[in-house]
Amino acid sequence: MNRTFTLPAFILPAVFARLGPKLPQLPPTLALVAALNAALGRLLPREPLEPLLGKRVTIKVLDAGMTLRFAYGERGFRPSFDTAPADLAMSARARDFLALLLREEDPDTLFFSRRLLMEGDTALGLQVKNTLDGIDLPRLDPATLKSHLAPTALLERFVARLAQRAVPHH
Incomplete structure (x- = not known):
């Protein structure tokens, strides 16, 4: 729905x-x-x-x-x-x-x-x-917003950013 x-x-x-x-x-x-x-x-x-x-x-x-x-x-x-x-x-x-x-x-x-x-x-x-x-x-979709702000989604993005910073860029 x-x-x-x-x-x-x-x-x-x-x-x-x-x-x-x-x-x-x-x-x-x-x-x-x-x-x-x-x-x-x-x-x-x-x-x-x-x-x-x-x-x-x-x-x-x-x-x-x-x-x-x-x-x-x-x-x-x-x-x-x-x-x-x-x-x-x-x-x-x-x-x-x-x-x-x-x-x-x-x-x-x-x-x-x-x-x-x-x-x-x-x-x-x-x-x-x-x-x-x-x-x-853009029209805000509450379901998408809710999934983006879910604690697990926030934690996953945070860990991914930390991992990106840890890898030296050449």
């Missing part, structure tokens, strides 16, 4: 929204920036991002109480420590950001249903939206 995974509807418990702002925002920002930089040139083309050069972006995960601030420059994405209003701020719940990532929802649907809010430079927001629409992300 080949069922497609659908992200369940959820909202994080209110305690996350209260606790999130009290926690350091740098670790999740660094994770986001690392993921964006890993995707640059592969899944995320550089050309459509040119209007973002030198711009500050804020992503607010409303039900997690997280505010991730970053900027895009010649070398890629980097955390931003500037607390001034961003050039573009996007706000949504965790589930809606995940639905975007998993391609279950498109930015237009979320925007027009007021589940994705964009504030600041509207032209920049439109450019980001169009870039998101144009990214051809």
